[in-house]
Amino acid sequence: MAFAIALMITAMVVCCTTNSILVSAWEEPAQVIHVVGKVLCQDCSKGWNEWVSGDKPIKGAKVSLTCMDKRNRVMYYTSDTTDELGLYDITVDKYKYGKKLDTKGCYVRLVSSPDNVCNILTDFGGGKAGYKLNYPTSVYRGLIKYMVTPFYYTTPMCEMPDTDTYESEAKVPKEEREGGYY
DSSP: OHHHHHHHHHHHHHHHHHHHHHHHHHHSOOSEEEEEEEEEEOOTTSOHHHHHHOOEEOTTOEEEEEEEOTTSOEEEEEEEEOOTTSEEEEEEESEETTEEOOGGGEEEEEEEOOOSSSOEEOOGGGTTTOEEOOSOSEEETTEEEEEOOOEEEEOGGGOOOOOSOOHHHHHSOGGGOTTOOO
C-alpha cells in the first residue's frame, strides 16, 4: 500500500513538473533572431533591361549588424559573409550580456565586397546608410525573422560624383574664372 501511494505521488510530481515545463516552453518568446537578405552587383554600363534585371549575386560580401542601446551606444556588433547565391543569415540571441536586445535600435549595412570590379557601395535598399530593423517579417513559435531588402554594389564607372564640394572652383585662381567678379 505504501508503495502504491509513493508511486502515485511520484507520478503526480512528474506530471505537474512536465506540464509546467511544457506551458513555460509554449509561452516563452523566441530566443533567437534571424536577419536574412541578399547582396547583389548591379552594372549601370549595360542597357536598361540588363541593368534592371541583370544583377548578379556576390559571394563573400560582408554585411554587418549593429545594435544600439537606449543611450545610443553600441550594444552588439556582428557580421556575416554571403554564400554563392549572395545570401546571408545573421543569427543573434535575443539576450546579450544579460540585457534584452531591442531590435528597433539595430541596423544592417554593407561592409565590403571581394569582387574587384563590383565594389562600390550604393544606398539601394539602405546598404550604405544602414537598414533599420523595424518589424519582423516572420514570427512563428521559436523564430523571429527579419527579411532585409537586397543590398547592391556597383562598378566604379557607375559611381555618382560628389557634387557637394567646390574643389573645381578652388583649384582655378579667381582671376582666371569665367563670369567676372560679384
